[in-house]
Amino acid sequence: MGTAAFDGDVLVVGGGIVGLSTAYAVSRAAPGTRVVVLEKEPGPARHQTGRNSGVIHSGIYYRPGSLKARFAVRGAAEMVKFCAEYGIPHEVTGKLIVATERDELPRLHALVQRGRENGISVRELGPAQIQEYEPEVRGLAAIHVGTTGIADYRAVAERFAEVSGAEIRYGAEVVQIDRRPERGVAVRTRAGDVVRARVMVNCAGLRCDEVARLAGDDPGMRIVPFRGEYFELARPELVRGLVYPVPDPAFPFLGVHLTRGIDGGVHVGPNAVPALAREGYGWGTVRPRELAGTLGWPGSWHIARQHWRYGAGEIVRSVSKGAFTRAVRRLVPAVESRDLVAAPAGVRAQAVLRDGTLVDDFLISEGPRTVHVLNAPSPAATASLPIGREIARRVLASL
Template sequence: MFDADVLVIGGGIVGLSTAYALTQAAPGTRVVVLEKEDGPARHQTGRNSGVIHSGIYYRPGSLKARYAVRGASEMVKFCAEHGIAHEVTGKLIVATERDELPRLHALVQRGRENGIPVRELGPAQIEEYEPEVRGLAAIHVGTTGIADYTAVAARLGEASGAQVRYGADVVRVDRRAGLGVAVRTRAGDVVRGKVLVNCGGLQCDRIARLTGDDPGMRIVPFRGEYFELARPGLVRGLVYPVPDPAFPFLGVHLTRGVDGGVHVGPNAVPALAREGYGWGVVRPRELAGTLAWPGSWRIARRHWRYGAGEVRRSASKRAFTDAVRRLVPAVEADDLVRAPAGVRAQAVLRDGTLVDDFLIREGERTVHVLNAPSPAATASLPIGREVARRALRRL
């Protein structure tokens, strides 16, 4: 009667890590993963700067802090065991203005509370790590690294032994007492399981509503716009500004990837579709859904100044270049070459609160991952185990 014990919706790194954790924890568990694209990691997982985050930014005791710290070491080990490109590079977080110094010192304290090795640097020491970077002070975080997360996701799917079905866009979900969960795809296929796990990323709130569960939040998509550095030799590793704690983005930073290229960004602007990777991608129904959510307007009122700056940098390459030059003065506008954008699935509550931590909720025979933005890729192995634990408990 059942095609699987557990159905997982979503073939990004969290969904595939969950499938892997299920079969590791309970060998013999039948797992089917349904992914609407024709391959793994086509959205958030495969469209970011590939950083293995240390966990320094996150509130001590939060899921983000615990899972990022644990996940960073586990991710390095997983990549090494499976021959996946990665490197522990360390990174600099640089203060370029005096009003950033208290926030930088607060990060030092937070890092130490999270058990992360942090070294404080003065201007001369900054240049020892990064000759082209200028700042008043910085901290060096040694456990930060980079990885090929698309390759990680693909390997998790293979190693799980799960049946991964690509091109399986879920359009309907039925739950009936004693009959488990039945999922219908756009192609007309019906797949039945005892428990459903929703790792739908940008579509997770829509999937939750299809099951009949009220997620209590909406995904408000933010597009992250990136450039590549034409002169990658200007940066040796990873260079970040001091983030604004009022907003869940880290600011424009420079990241040397596993391919040797340097990603610059992201600039965070509202996306006009869940998968709106450019200003020209507009889906009126999805945009209307975002605008109809009260929390969207409350975000706009609360953060309009910050948002206006992001939109300005989106419209003006000169403005974007100026943001980069705060960290690396040698960068010129011609050094920045447009690169593919990503979209962040940001959960927003009705009152306009931007959900700051990972958010996992449960229903009858369902487990929903409703907020898993950065550092979800870093933390994917411990997140997968937690989601798997909840799913197995429902079996």
Template sequence: MMTHAAYDCDVLVIGGGIVGLSAAYALTRTAPGTRVTVLEKERGPARHQTGRNSGVIHSGIYYPPGSLKARYALRGSAEMTDFCREHSIPHAVTGKLIVATDRAELPRLHALVQRGREHGLPVRELGPAQIAEYEPKVRGLAAIRVGTTGVCDFRAVAGRLADEVRGAGGVIRFGAEVTAIDRRPWGVAVRTADGLVVRARVLVNCAGLHCDRIARLAGDDPGMRIVPFRGEYYELARPELVRGLVYPVPDPAFPFLGVHLTRGFDGSVHVGPNAVPAAAREGYGWPVVRPRELMDTLSWPGSWRIARRHWRYGAGEVHRSLSKHAFTEAVRRLLPEVTEEDLLPSPAGVRAQAVLRDGTLVDDFLIREAPHTVHVLNAPSPAATASLPIGREVARRALLRARAAGWKPPERAAAG
């Protein structure tokens, strides 16, 4: 049996995005004195999914009652707003409109009204004239307004979480790409590209776009693969056209919300994203191709089953990616005044979408455990919104794993 001193830390977190940092933050608060280390391959936090999204604090209206997404988003939206307020992080509670532009969307819009009320959210139904009161330039047959939706700077949130982890005695190592994991009866040993070895009682995998690869390095079969989808954005040259957040009615057959309009905390308005297959885990543009990662995607049976099942939808997304005119026409359904000249290129993001072998797109959060390991295998939107409660759940599981291996929580110092 290894002694306490032989471990470099009690819990090792791989991934310095908002979910990994929230898990580390929760560990230091749930069990003060727990030795926590975070390894992140980039030179700073939140360089991928966390820092490349639309910055929306989601209300939870889209998610089925009882799902992890619903539970964590409903709780997390309020907590995220409080966290931003407490730490003076730029944010705003703006509310948002979900707008039906076609009669076929009206039943789905009504279903969202019912779901919002089940969740206890402030939902107001709007006709065309009332839509114009909130968004004079937006057109639709009907809409609903959800009052609890907001926006914030998730990069700043991740940076603050990192500061809090360090302040509680945790260690964060940037530029530390994990290349090997050795699981033993006493715990795990992790090696990084620069030769660093970290021994821990429990490993927490929050590697996002690379979470399935990390699970396989640990010797676990995740039963899924990450299939990357690039989301491309434009910035609106005339931000005065949009006052707040405007979304289309989502198609329940897909886990994507569709192209929407988002006024950020800084006053800029972003348009997007679409969802096109990426040829690399970090494929932020068409020219970015990593053959090994592309082959990993193409060799997974679920990828081909997605293609056969949803090829029409995918072809439309690719067309809008390659044709600015087509993208503009999609936006004009909500915002008729927009022109191609109004859309300025903006940085893209990549969504880490978990896909099962049968081609099922995993829609909910997916957390799996194995000896000495906790793997977060699917954390799509609203993961940033829900990161604080997700972090607590991951921390709870990690601490249970540590206790099962004989670890005891540090004794709190007696009050003086």
């Protein structure tokens, strides 16, 4: 098969921030490499990228030495620089992580240590100092993390697409993959187009495990979708910046937090509940085949057994606005139920192993002529520049 038979050297499946960052990184590391991106939606960043809190994470939460820790710390600084260079709305706001109960104090202190191990400057605050930063927030103690910020990640993804020089095809859902180790990869889209390339990168997010199986690889995990439900604060003046609870280390979600966005509005959430479809942005969206796939995966039952108490609390907060309001009032007592206005939800693509382990770090695996990104939840947007470079390094090595 000669070069002319290829539509590109690298084919990226998925036009979210990680797929587009990969296209950008490949074009920077190896100018002249032809990259084609296939995205099933009519535009970029329509799922996880465009439906999150928009936070530039400092890296304080992640296990020292993990990819998440290394990439978030480096990625946060690079993201601020990238946004400044291209005029993308962003701001370094800092944030508070607040302990409201005595039993959270040891966990808060452990976060201080973790932050220092990850090279992040952290300031410890008592109750009076909390109010210097956030007059309406109440807590026993808090930490202030100065490097946290906010950005418009959809605009970042669009800019990656522009400056990568990649050929991007929207409305192109991959339904079949034919991989021949000696000849490259050919994919067929739902519209019947065939696209051929030397190497394929799977950045399909909520569908990455399905794409891996289409390529003939066993990903060893399943995506179990969790919906993150948000409210908008009707009185945004109650919060100046970003306010987070102390997270539960057993669960990879950060709890209900308040985030002032770049538009000046304040997002409250997310609540994390099982979604009944890969793109189940409301309880009304149920896809029986996808739900059966989740329920048929042994790991889903392990999670249910292990975390049923936590999960039950999240579901109660999902169906009861009063319960959600109580969760917010632990941090900001002035918030009332009528201050919370429903906002669009997001769905997190959480990789779960067969034994029920929630994959905590980024997970990238390789097969012949393919690189699969199998777990890239938060802080993937923050870390998208270093993640893109890591994927590009692997892709170019296999070329």
